[in-house]
Amino acid sequence: MTSEMISVQDLAVRFTANQTKKWPWSKPGVVKAVNGVSFAVNRGQTLGIVGESGCGKSTLVRAIAGLVKPSHGTVRVGGKVVDYSRRKEVIALRRQVQMIFQDPVASLNPRMTIRDIIAEPLVMFFPEMNGEARETRVHALLDRVGIPRRNANRYPHEFSGGQCQRIGIARALAAEPKVLLCDEPVSALDVSIQAQVVNLLQELQADMGLTLIFVAHDLGVVRHISDEILVMYLGGMMEQAPADALVARPTHPYTRALLSAVPVPDPSQRITPQVLDGDLPSPLNLPQGCLFQSRCPARLPECATTRPDLKRDGRHYRACLLEAS
Ligand SMILES: Nc1ncnc2c1ncn2[C@@H]1O[C@H](COP(=O)(O)OP(=O)(O)OP(=O)(O)O)[C@@H](O)[C@H]1O
Ligand SMILES: [Mg+2]
Known part of the structure; x- marks a missing residue:
């Protein structure tokens, strides 16, 4: 039976941008990094979150983990x-919800041995x-992720990015979490290592x-690992x-553009990559209507003034004023 493990309702995160030295008297701007995101993930399932650099993915997961403060919205873990x-x-949440970071080397304390790094959440x-008991647990965790136990006394700089x-x-895993928030866990790794780390996460x-x-x-x-x-x-x-539905039948012009950029081995399935013209607006100054209007190849006049709501069709959600096709 599936049941909801984690859900987010109308989550928003705002940052106060630094004033520039040039105009110190100017009012500090507000960066709207996350704007009204809602989703739910069932126990044992995977939600993939995609979008280009700066679209707020890290801020969203950091807000869920309690590392940045949401300015609006609610997060439920195990229904609470x-x-x-x-x-x-927040401390109780950290036990249930753990993060895996994009830069694996920088996310480990360089002055601690890997034994102490893994033992820290146990303490x-x-x-x-x-x-x-702690030593036994550290060894079991090292075995589980495929790092030889004899390396327990070494320091992070002695390991590769994948390690x-x-x-x-x-x-x-030492915290025995129920949810892992993986923020681009393989982006910094060599392509040959990426699949190994993704496979490890799937096995776990x-x-x-x-x-x-x-x-x-x-x-x-x-696309292959997400439900x-x-x-x-x-x-x-x-x-x-x-x-499967998102890849086979994307209904939002932005998703279509993202999909056209994914390499496909079968030449008959290839679509011409769609280049998005237009400027990416600043999160300091979001447009009034649809967020994607300045780059949308299918833009309608009303997109400039009306922000589309997220509409639901079965398990498919989409925020777009165009008729679904
Ligand atoms: N501490 C902060 N103070 C001010 N602005 C911030 C802060 N952290 C993030 N931002 C801004 O919030 C927006 C979203 O950033 P975020 O890092 O969440 O994007 P991202 O989707 O994770 O990007 P990437 O793919 O490059 O990791 C960006 O415009 C970024 O400049
Ligand atoms: Mg990020």
């Missing part, structure tokens, strides 16, 4: 609303565990019933659907 203003709740979340990401995964998911949120730049990485895919643009949701 998270109150980010209460420290105790924090399982204070009753004695030293021996550092495995260590980051072991550290996340199958073994432990983990729920995954998997962020990526492009659809090529997430559902959410497409973001300028902090807003453009489309969300089961992965």
Whole structure:
């Protein structure tokens, strides 16, 4: 039976942009990094989140993890609303929801051995565990992610990017989480290593019933591992659907453009890559109507003034004023 593990309702994140030195008297601007995102992920399932650089993917997952403060909206984990203003709740959330970061080397403390890095969450979340039990657990976690135990005394700089990401995964698993928020976990790795890390995450998911949120730049990485895919643009949701349906029948012009950029091995299936003209607006100054209007090849006059709501058709959601085709 499937049941909801994590959900987000109308989440928004705002940042106050620094004033420039040139005009110190100017009012600080507000960066609207995430604008009204809603989704739900069932236990053991994977939600892929895609969109180009700066569209708010990291900010969204960091807000869920309690690393940046949402300015609006609610997050539910296991059906319970998270109150980010209460420290105790945020600590409890960190046990259930762990993050895997994009830069595996930078995300590990260079002054700590990998034993201490993996043991840190054990000390924090399982204070009753004695030293021996902790050592056994660290070894089991190293085995699980395929790092030889004899390396426990080494430091992060002695490992490759792929190995550092495995260590980051072991550290996340130490908390025994239910949800992993993976923020472009393979983007910084060599292509040959990417598949190994993705396979490891999938194996762990199958073994432990983990729920995954998997962020990526492009659809090529997430289409095979996601049950559902959410497409973001300028902090807003453009489309969300089961992965197969989104790839086979994309209904939003932005998703179509993203898909046309994914390489396909079969020449008969190839579509001409669609280049998006027009400027990407600044999140400091969002347009009044549709967020995608300045680059949309199918723009209508009303797109300049009307922000489309997210409309639902079965399990397919889309924010666009064009008739679905
Ligand atoms: N701490 C911050 N202060 C001000 N603006 C921020 C801050 N963090 C992010 N932003 C802005 O918020 C927007 C979204 O950034 P975010 O890093 O979430 O995008 P992203 O989709 O993860 O991009 P990438 O694919 O490059 O990782 C960007 O315009 C970014 O400049
Ligand atoms: Mg990011």
